[in-house]
Amino acid sequence: MTSAGRGLYLRRMKVDGTPYRTIWLGADGTTVQVIDQTLLPHQFVVRDWRTMEDAERGIRTMIVRGAPLIGAAAAYGMALAMARDDSDAMLTQAYTTLMASRPTAVNLRWALDDLRNLLAPLPHAKRADAAYRRAAEICDEDAEICRRIGENGLGLIRKLKPKGDRINALTHCNAGWLATVDWGTALAPIYQAHNAGIPIHVWVDETRPRNQGASLTAWELAKHGVPHTVIADNAGGHLMQRGQVDFCITGTDRTTRRGDVCNKIGTYLKALAAHDNGIPFYVGLPYPSIDWTIEDGAAIPIEERHASEVSRIAGRTASGEVVTVDVLPEGSPAANPAFDVTPARLVTALITERGVCPASEAGLLSLYPEQSQAA
Ligand code: MRU
Numbered sequence: 001m002t003s004a005g006r007g008l009y010l011r012r013m014k015v016d017g018t019p020y021r022t023i024w025l026g027a028d029g030t031t032v033q034v035i036d037q038t039l040l041p042h043q044f045v046v047r048d049w050r051t052m053e054d055a056e057r058g059i060r061t062m063i064v065r066g067a068p069l070i071g072a073a074a075a076y077g078m079a080l081a082m083a084r085d086d087s088d089a090m091l092t093q094a095y096t097t098l099m100a101s102r103p104t105a106v107n108l109r110w111a112l113d114d115l116r117n118l119l120a121p122l123p124h125a126k127r128a129d130a131a132y133r134r135a136a137e138i139c140d141e142d143a144e145i146c147r148r149i150g151e152n153g154l155g156l157i158r159k160l161k162p163k164g165d166r167i168n169a170l171t172h173c174n175a176g177w178l179a180t181v182d183w184g185t186a187l188a189p190i191y192q193a194h195n196a197g198i199p200i201h202v203w204v205d206e207t208r209p210r211n212q213g214a215s216l217t218a219w220e221l222a223k224h225g226v227p228h229t230v231i232a233d234n235a236g237g238h239l240m241q242r243g244q245v246d247f248c249i250t251g252t253d254r255t256t257r258r259g260d261v262c263n264k265i266g267t268y269l270k271a272l273a274a275h276d277n278g279i280p281f282y283v284g285l286p287y288p289s290i291d292w293t294i295e296d297g298a299a300i301p302i303e304e305r306h307a308s309e310v311s312r313i314a315g316r317t318a319s320g321e322v323v324t325v326d327v328l329p330e331g332s333p334a335a336n337p338a339f340d341v342t343p344a345r346l347v348t349a350l351i352t353e354r355g356v357c358p359a360s361e362a363g364l365l366s367l368y369p370e371q372s373q374a375a
Helices: 003-010 052-060 067-084 088-099 106-119 124-159 187-195 212-223 233-241 267-276 361-367
Strands: 013-015 018-020 023-025 032-035 046-049 167-171 200-205 228-231 247-250 254-256 261-264 281-284 312-316 322-326 339-342 349-352 355-357
Touching (some): 013 212, 023 124, 032 067, 052 067, 052 088, 067 088, 067 106, 067 124, 088 106, 106 124, 124 349, 167 187, 187 200, 187 212, 200 233, 212 228, 349 361
Parallel strands (some): 167 200, 167 247
Antiparallel strands (some): 013 018, 349 355
16 A cells, blocks of 8 residues: 555644645656745645656755655655666666765665665566555655654653743754654654643744745744744854753754764754753654764765855745845855764764664664664
8 A cells, every 4th residue: 555545644734724744646646746845935835756857856956855855755766767667777877866866864875775675676567666665655654753753752851841831942954744754853742742732832943044944844833833933043052041942852864873963054053052051952863864884973974055055045025025135245155064963972862763862872772773783
């Protein structure tokens, strides 16, 4: 059964009353449909992908983004490739093309390896069906993983002793349902807490340069009725010093074997501030985001994106028109590293689908003992 059937009961996010995942199979059984995240929060548009090249472009241009969703999108990209041409040459070409779409989130490699290992030994005529089936399974599995991260994170939230009459979380970037298939990683515990009636409020870092916090996290929290406030990226440390943050929580694009956490640029500074103020810093971590082949976070490839993301910002005018404007003096260069690494020592705990553990090799192996032999 495909995710289009099985996934229905898992879909929980609603947009104007309609439940959505971030990626799904269209009614024709071959077209892949996704929410175009480059247009949010101003427009809600669903895009059709009919070719592997559509999927590659969608990942590269961030129509879809967020580590788990990048993995799911790549899996469907392989299915689209096999539907057109189930040869060995296409299998290799699709793998290589999709792998090059974005460098940092290890979920991309995880999904592509998974699909290639499944498809390579199969008779060619069976490859397309098998690829679609596996892509749908990856989506269902991601939704279930995130639901469990939510439950495990809720256990931590219940133990917090808030400084005021509500629990104040702080999050960076978007690690909600838009970054996954459903629920989210960092936001799953927040949704679970909100659903359980716990008074929770979220400080949302705007997350320059692409504003995933202001545009995406705020949008999805608002859709779900979770109280939140968008702040400039530099405000978090001040709020922590003033006792207005009870815990920080982020997602991750790649976490190493010893627990170094790579995530959206600026995460490290929040972890430093949290450490200085004795505030727990949690990371929602699905198993496909663990890179067991790397120990030191310094070895993670950091995506360098176009300088125009720093030099220009997009917004909506009073008349509803979406425009971009320059914010730098003409001629000033800009640099745009898209991710940073938070050393394990600054992470209070990792929240996985299997439970909560310290950010260390021993901690991760206590939850994933089958990885103890892998180097
Ligand atoms: O560049 P993006 O928007 O793909 O970066 C996304 C993030 O950094 C998320 O925090 C991360 O992928 C975790 S998603 C559950």
